[in-house]
Amino acid sequence: MKLYTLKSAFGTYINRIQSIDTSDNLPFSGGEYNDHEDFTEIINKLQFRLERDVNEKKMTSDFLYQAIDFYYGPIIIKSDQEKTLHFFSVSPKLKTLLEQLKLPKHKFYPIVLNIDNGIDLSYYILQIDDNMTSYMDYNKSTFYGLNLISDELSFYQEGEIKSEENLLGLLDDDIFPYDKSMSINQELDWVYMAPFFMISEKSKQLLEGNGIVGMEITPFYEVESDYGKPNDLGYLNKFGGREIIINGKSTMDDLDIDDFPRADKK
Structure with a gap:
């Protein structure tokens, strides 16, 4: 997808x-x-x-x-x-x-x-609405957290984080949470994963086919990480190592995560 x-x-x-x-x-x-x-x-x-x-x-x-x-x-x-x-x-x-x-x-x-x-x-x-909580299936989503003091990463597998309350509770331990695999439980053409809205192929074709002016539309996995530095997971792509799943269809379908550019493989 x-x-x-x-x-x-x-x-x-x-x-x-x-x-x-x-x-x-x-x-x-x-x-x-x-x-x-x-x-x-x-x-x-x-x-x-x-x-x-x-x-x-x-x-x-x-x-x-x-x-x-x-x-x-x-x-x-x-x-x-x-x-x-x-x-x-x-x-x-x-x-x-x-x-x-x-x-x-x-x-x-x-x-x-x-x-x-x-x-x-x-x-x-x-x-x-850019808060995806009411659209997410937490039991099918995974997360990671960046320790704001040590810069170490912690990873949370499916089922470990069961609600937004659980996720935000990580902040009490100075851990800032991120979606690693965000599972959306309904069909949506726009989904927010900070700092951007993601739009579907249907959206792209509709907007471009009608000559909409003023939008910059870039494939999810082609957005460069900020300032040329790798993202938190070590990928040179802003969303490398992360995925969005909508009704069982994943942005990683037909892709191999090992093919994504990493800072340690330059």
Whole structure:
């Protein structure tokens, strides 16, 4: 099963949106998805625009201030702080396509986005659940933990970690947990494995086939590890040594883990 990492493309178009908050308090308590939390009233009070630098585009003159289909953000800015929400912003065209896919829990908030002087277009803020706990089968998943003090790794096999509570309990022992093999118990076209959403082959074909602009889509096992260094498991690929399983189909199907590039085999 092939999955692809999804990012907002960077290098040609401005790929973030922002809003200026003039209230006394930053209006959002957080960005995590919550079924019972609704940002409509707050969002309706804000104005959104493509991200500007402090010199109003002078530093970013090589970027195109044009409408694309997919943005990071918004970033909510005050004079002394900023907060990036765990949201994306999408065009009406992209929203229509996303409604054809099986996504984790999500909400759309309509906004008006200022693209450039005199150009205001309808968009949607997409808030999507990036906590996979309610979609996971813990008994079929495996994990590893990085000791924050000694940098040593601990490995937990199927059945050892039975719930999110068990997993987060590792933090009490200064162990930061990661998914090694994440088993999803329902069909999803978007799955989150930090720091990216992974999208299905169906998603990729639908988005590319309809000419969606602004997305960077990379095969799951071709994403380079940060700063050219190996990941925690020693692979030169960010997700080397890890897998996602959706309804019994694995990203490791037809692959051999021994063929993955490792730092100790260079």
